[in-house]
Amino acid sequence: MGMINKLCDRAILFEKGRIIKEGHPQSVIPYYLETAGEKFGIALLEQQGLRVVFNNGRLSIAYTQNFISSFVGGYCASFDNLLKIHSPSTNLFWKIKSILASELIAEGKSSEDGVPLQYFRINLQDNILDLTIRNFEIPPKQHNFNLFLVANYDRWILADKEGCFPEFSHRTNWHDFGLNLSSSRKLGIFTGSENLLPALIFEAKAEDSSLKIFNSGYDQESRIIHLSSSNSRELSLNIRVCLEKEDFDNFFIQEQKFWLIQQQEEERLAREEAERIRQIEEDRRIEEERLAREEAERQEHATRELYLRSHIISRGDCRLFVDKDNSxxxxxxxxxxxxxxxxxxxxxxxKHLIGYYWHAEKxxxxxxxxxxxxxxxxxxxxxxxxxxxxxxxxxxxxxxxxxxxxxxxxxxxxxxxxxxxxxxxxxxxxxxxxxxxxxxxxxxxxxxxxxxxxxxxxxxxxxxxxxxxxxxxxxxxxxxxxxxxxxxxxxxxxxxxxxxxxxxxxxxxxxxxxxxxxDSQDKLEDKGSEKFRVLIGDQSLRFSFNSGRGNIVWKGKTLSSGLGVYTALRSQNIWYDSTQAAWRYIKKNKKRMVIEGRWPHIPVSQIWDLEVISDDSIHWKVEMEVYSQVNIEIEQASIMLINEYREWFIENSSNGKFLDEFTKDYDILPFRYWYGLVGKNGLGVTGNSLPKIIFTNTMCEQMAKGLLENSDFLHCSRIIQYQKYNNEILLPKKYSYFSGLIKIEDK
Known part of the structure; x- marks a missing residue:
């Protein structure tokens, strides 16, 4: 039929050798399709120029003498799983069971006297064609409905997109170009050129139905609307025929709005579902993490308890913890x-206990x-x-x-x-x-x-x-x-x-x-008796040495204070005094002691030779040995005296008074009263009811500068001192450090 319609401009219809219709193929072919076959299987519904013909299992649709369906029309195809073949509804014996102005019902049997296998109900009202196909075959077979439309329909539209049918690419095979519409989705088919064909709107009514569109092969040259359903008993299709294109366009404008709302709702529901699933997953993850954390904490607690038991000792209120983590x-x-x-x-x-490998054994x-x-x-x-x-x-x-x-x-x-x-x-x-x-x-x-x-x-x-x-x-x-x-x-x-x-x-x-x-309130013990002590002299003048400091006692009165008789060295701007050295005595008798002190932080030792040479005089000689090259910037030999001494003098030269001010800073220069060359003259101090003390340097050429000052607040003492500056690095050998005389005179 398609080839006749394409190639011929005149067609003649014969019936039993007699011409019953002739003319243009577009008028002859519809007549043939509407009348050929068993008459009791043919019925027609017509409304406002729209004609729907059911002819023995085939459906044809036309509008004002223009075919909407192609010559193939529409039919139901059943798939036999056993024989692996499709059987069209046109193979059945059909009979019109009922026909009204807007509805017809047809029944198809396997034979004229066979059992009913298929049922067509076609309703045409207000340009809406409603088609229902029921199948009674046992066992049930897979069914689908295929409606072939003329090729003039070259465009399709959905609520969210639209497109054109492609060219026919194969002679017989169908071309599926990927549109698979679930139920409630509307499919619009229309022509892009000005012609008399109305636009069509298809809707699969059942929830388990879906629509697809195909191109046929170019022999048939048709657009195919394919309806399928997971329900093998019934197919249902709604076809809205839009005689006015404006109605078609308005329909899809509303459909697009509805689709957008539906999409938003679906997206909202999808988001809610995704959020619900995410929350479930999150709750599950949190619960798993909580359980894992509790298990880890339990294990950590057990490990910690074991660790603590092996790294803690205690008794009474006291406890000691070996903290390996913090060393x-x-x-x-x-x-x-x-x-x-x-x-x-x-x-x-x-530094400290860091960098060690620790092992504790309780x-x-x-x-x-x-x-x-x-x-x-x-x-x-x-x-x-x-x-x-x-x-x-x-x-x-x-x-x-x-x-x-x-x-x-x-x-x-x-x-x-x-x-x-x-x-x-x-x-x-x-x-x-x-x-x-x-x-x-x-x-x-x-x-x-x-x-x-x-x-x-x-x-x-x-x-x-x-x-x-x-x-x-x-x-x-x-x-x-x-x-x-x-x-x-x-x-x-x-x-x-x-x-x-x-x-x-x-x-x-x-x-x-x-x-x-x-938690002890015991008084701290004075273990000074265990320190290095040496005593020389008699009842009038006594000199004692105590771990780097000398003490002068005159007739029972202690005259020295603080560090007493001591030496001090400055190296690299750091002071080291004799109290910091480790001392031992070399020899001792009633009047004389020879002692050695070795410094811990500089390569130096000193030998002190102290002798009470008379009832009022002490001779003090110091030798120094350097073990390794060292920079000794200043050398001092000093006496700290009690602050009851109020006046100072340089024999045959100067004199003055001490102030009772003792700095809390390290800078004692403001409380230095005299500094200079002494020569053979001695440095002296006096005080009420106190003997005069004269400190003389007997090796003036080496340590010639004398000094008189107050100490700082720590000792609150008067200082008489000799000091020497060195400009050269000292090499390893023995040096004469100091030799002097301490003389005490009653006023």
Whole structure:
């Protein structure tokens, strides 16, 4: 039929050898399609120029003598799964069961007397063609409906997009170009050129139905509307015929609006669903993380409990914790930590306990061994609570190779609530007035103490006594505030090691033995008798030496003060006085002592030769030995005297009065009363009811400048002194340092 319509301009229809119609193919072919076949299977519905013909299982649609459907028309195809073939509805025996003005019903059977297999209901009203196809085959088969439209329909439109049908590309095969519409989606088909064909709107009515559009092969040259459904019993299709293009356009304008609203709603629902799923997933993730976190915390807690049990010792109110994570030993009293971030630590020679591998072995509830290992040395700590309030500390070191050791410290860092300190000889406040390299030191009159106490003025924390045991005279104490991430009140002890002993051989060595006493109000012990002391002289004039300071006693009255008779050296702008040296005596008798002091921080030693040569005179001679090249900028030989001495004089030259002012700064120049060349004259002082003291330099050519001044507030003393400036580096050898006479005269 398609070829007749394309190639011919005149057609003749015969029936039983008789011409029943002739004319143009467009008028003859519709007549043929409407009349050919069994008459009881043909019916017609017509409305406003729109003609719908059902002819024995085939549907034809025309408008005002113009075909809408092509010669193939529309039919239902059943797919036989067993035979793998499609069977069209035109193969059945059809009979019109009912026909009204706007509706017809047709029934198709397998044979004239067979059982009904298919049912067509066609309703045409208000230019809307409503088609329902029911299938009764047993077992059910897959069914679809195909409506072939004339090729003049060259465009399609949906609510969200539109396009053109492509060219026919194959002779017989159908061309699917990808539109698959679910139910409720409207498909518009129209022509782009001016002709008499109305626009069509297709809608699959059932929810489980879908529409697709194809091109046929170019033999049939048709547009195919394909309706399918997952329901094998029924197909339902609605075709709206728009006789006016404006109605068609308005319909899709409204459809587009509705589609946009629907899309927004679908997107909203999709977002809500996605959010619901995301929230479910998030809740699940959070719950899984919570459970994982609780399990991790439980395991961590169990591990931590095990770790704590093996790294804590305690007794009474006291507890010590080996904090490997922060490389320190923490101390607690009544469950409050009293140590700062550094805790108890050592410096040997690297800073604190950082950089070591830690291993703790708990021996008992109150005793623990701690080993610290680095590349070059090991430390062995034995920590034990001997009583409820006493923690003993023993430290040994083991080194692999000989190393130089100038400084080594044991340090206790307390929280800054500890603001009071005390030694057996003095007490005061931890100072934070001036920090130098994060340290605010307290100047002690006597650093050679074996006990230092710390307390808080508000009594919130217990009084602590840090004590050296064993060779107390070989240690120097330090008291200072330290500024780190938090401020700490610190007590340290440093062994006094002569420079000549700075090389520590490989092997194991004792490092420290001491103890910390908690919550003790005991008075600190004066262990000065254990220091290095030497005494010479008689009842009138006595001279005693005590670990680097000389003391002058005249007829029972102590005339010296502070550091007494002492020497001091300045190297690299740092002062080192004789109290910092380690001393031993070489010889001694009733009138004379020869003693040697070796400095720990500079390669120097001194030999003092002191002799009471008469009832009123002491001869003082000092020799210095340098072990290694060193820059000694200033050398001093000095006497600190009690501040009851009010006047000073230079024999045969000048005189004046001392003021009772003692600076709190390191600068004492404003309180220097005289400085210059003395020659053979002596420096002298006098005071009410006190003997006159004359200090004479007997080697003027080497130490010729004398000095008279007040000390600072720490000692509140008068100073008479000789000093010498060096402009050259001192080489290793022995040097004459000083020789002088101290003469005491009653007024």
């Amino acid at each position: 320190c030993l923490r101390v607690y009293f009544k469950d409050k930590e009293i140590t700062s971030e550094g805790g108890i630590n050592s410096i040997f020679p690297s 021996l008992d509830q109150d005793e623990l061994l701690l080993s610290l290992e680095s590349d070059s040395l090991k430390q062995f700590w034995r920590l034990k609570f001997q009583q409820d309030n006493i923690l003993t500390i023993k430290i040994a070191i083991e080194i692999k190779n000989e190393i130089p050791v100038v400084n080594r410290f044991i340090r206790l860092e307390l929280i800054n609530s500890y603001d009071l300190w005390e030694t057996p000889y003095e007490k005061g406040l931890f100072s934070d007035a001036e920090y130098i390299n994060d340290i605010s030191p307290v100047r002690l009159k006597d650093v050679r103490v074996c006990q230092v106490a710390a307390a808080s003025s508000n009594k919130e924390f217990p009084r602590i006594i840090f004590e050296v045991l064993g060779k107390e005279e070989q240690y120097a104490a330090g008291v200072f505030r330290q500024q780190q991430s938090q401020e700490a009140s610190c007590i340290s002890f440093c062994p006094i090691l002569p420079w000549s002993n700075k090389l520590l051989p490989a092997g194991k060595h004792d490092f420290f033995e001491g103890r910390i006493i908690f």
